[in-house]
Amino acid sequence: MPFSTTHPALAKALSARGYSVFTPVQAAVLEPEAQGRDLMVSAQTGSGKTVAYGLALAPTLLGDAERFGRAEEPLALVVAPTRELALQVSRELEWLFAEAGARVATCVGGMEIRREARALQNGAHIVVGTPGRLRDHIERGNLNMQNLAAVVLDEADEMLDLGFREDLEEILDSTPPTRRTLLFSATLPKPIQTMAKRYQKDAHRIAAGAGNAQHVDIDYRAIRLAPNDLESGVVNVLRYFESGAAIVFCATRESVRRLHANLVERGFSAVALSGELSQSERTHALQALRDRRASVCVATDVAARGIDLPDLGLVIHAELPNDPEVLQHRSGRTGRAGRKGICVLLVPYPKRRRAEILLRAANVTAQWMNPPTAEAIEAKDAERLLESIAPATEEETAAVAALLAERSAEDIAAALLRAYRSRLPSPEDLTDAGPAQGSIGGQGAGERGYGAPNTAPRAGFEDTVWFRINTGRVNNADPRWLLPYLCRRGHVTKNDIGAIRIFDRETRFEIPRATAGRFAQMLRKTDDGDPDVQIETVPANAPEPSRAPPARRGPPPGGARRYPPRR
Missing domain, CATH: 3.40.50.300 (P-loop containing nucleotide triphosphate hydrolases)
Known part of the structure; x- marks a missing residue:
């Protein structure tokens, strides 16, 4: 859709900003059937919604005029859920309506309210704010909305999620009944549709890449x-x-x-x-x-x-x-x-x-x-360094020749790579992410101190307490990541953990009785409330769960177990 379909002042601002084509939601609000009507728009985050409702507002606010008149009571009100979004919207509308001479005022929590009140008294064509602060200005008499021609609810679903329903209703009830109401939201749950029925009249529905479709970019x-x-x-x-x-x-x-x-x-x-x-x-x-x-x-x-x-x-x-x-x-x-x-x-x-x-x-x-891995990151560093190298300039040619006379090209390239990496954070060594390789207890496990069910106890593990964690073979349980996790949660070292037995849906491990009390106490202190990972003491005489060997190596088809259980 060409820029000629929008107001000339906005078309000029868009061209200066580098816009070459409208996004789907921006083109949709300019269609003839959307002109002058209430709009209920659902579009993906990042689809250009701010510019879209700016384009939709222009005919209502400017009509046939090239520029706004003297700023007095606001003509449009934009309500956003957060301070950051309101400030961002204000900046977007300022450049979009700059050629039309618009004055934009911002009212958000955390800012000096007296300064905002003075800006409103001096006049504004468009007011952008958060629900709580706008309601505050309305109740103080700072915000007069008798001439309001349009209201925009930006990210309406988020405002309801954050508990702003009462504030929104008071704001909308204070606006003239002749206003246009533009509702923009990434999703349209039932509460949003209920609010739309109450405050919108014959709203035109626009769905531009909305719903749960995967974002193609x-x-x-x-x-x-x-x-x-x-x-x-x-x-x-x-x-x-x-x-x-x-x-x-x-x-x-x-x-x-x-x-x-x-x-x-x-x-x-x-x-x-x-x-x-x-x-x-x-x-x-x-x-x-x-x-x-x-x-x-x-x-x-x-x-x-x-x-x-x-x-x-x-x-x-x-x-x-x-x-x-x-x-x-x-x-x-x-x-x-x-x-x-x-x-x-x-x-x-x-x-x-x-x-x-x-x-x-x-x-x-x-x-x-x-x-x-660290090796993959270092390989990426080399690729990025190679892409950043530009041909030597005339001034650099002499210095390059001197370097080549003293050192080989390999030495110079290595020095360049070291200098490039020195300014970057070092990569971390992570636990091997390979799939669990069957049950433990073989030679490799024995060398690391993990006991098998029938092996003699290690020194210091003659009297132990058994614990269990609700993750097993179907969850890719493996000592390579279980051991450091247990040490961190229980504030122990790997030498304090004895045999580890991995079953289908749980893993049991033993702690010396002298250490078990402190270990259990630390577990309670480090509990983050995650239902997916729970560690508890195994009751005395508790039956041993199933330990059938897996039918195949590696992770099970479809990943780990179904969790949480279906209700």
Whole structure:
């Protein structure tokens, strides 16, 4: 669709911004059947929705005029779920309507409310804000909406998920009944449709790449690794793919704090985003990413909603999301506006089945792979270095000749490679991710101190207590990752763990009785509430579970066991 179909001022701004073609959702809002009507639009994250509703608003706000008149009461109101998204929307609308002389005011939590009140009193054509702060301004009498011609609810599903229903209803009830209501959302659950029926009139439905379809610009990878290798796995994934910018998602603020500190310690230029940070700290973190002073953002789901970063080519799920909608929202930070992106899920062995269920519910096909090794990362470094080498300039030719006179080309190339790698964080050595090779107790296992059922006890293991963990052969249980995991959880060394017996659906291991009490106490302290991994004492005289040999080598068909059980 040509730019001539939109307002001349916006067409000029789009051309100056480098736009050459509209995205599907942008073209859909300009169709004749959408003109002047309420819209209910579902589109994938990163499909250009902000520009889309800017294009849809232009005829309503400007009509036949080339420019806006004097700014007084607002003509349009845009409501966004988070501060970061509201600020981003404000910036987008400022350049989109710049040629039309629009004044855009922003009202978000965490900013000085008196400054926002003065901006509203001075007049604004478009107001962008978060639900709570907008409601506050309405109740204080700072925001007069008697001349409002249009309301946009951006990421409406997220606003309901965050508990803003009451705020949204009060805002919409305060607007004139003649307004246009544009509802934009990645998904359209039942609560959204109920709200649309109440506040929209004869809404035109637009579905542009919506639903659970896999984003065509995102390449999904699922990496299986040992539970204790998660942070090292993040390091190696960041080093292997080395995109312009990356975002790493964690489930809790504490996880963000810990992972951010570890990445900074390893030499990454990383920032953190979580709800415990002040607005000033969040703004500085995002600005560092936009200025490319930082290349990695570690964030929680809520803190990173709506963020659009330049050159964001990599999303890492350091901890699996709880549902497919969160997976899509997280992944949608990359692959935006036609750019390609990579999304990596780090999957501990016991959570393989859970990850498969999650991917299937999101209708996403991921390529399963082992974590990048140090050797693979070093090979990638050599490839990237080779691609970055440019021909020598005239000024450099003499210096190059002098170097070749003193050293061989191989020595110079090696020095260049060492210099290139010296500025990069070192890759981590991870636990072997190969499939479990049958039961333990053979020569290799005996050399590492794992006892078989009928072997004589090692010195110090004459009196022991048996524990069990609810992961077994069908979960790829293997001493190579079980041993360091148990040591970390129980604050013991590998010498404190005796025989390890892997059964079909559980693994039993013994601890000296003198150490068992402290081990159990540490297990309770380090319990993260994960139902997929539970460790408990084996009751006395408990029957031994089935230990039938597997029918085939390697992981079972379809991955690990079905977990959680169907109800």
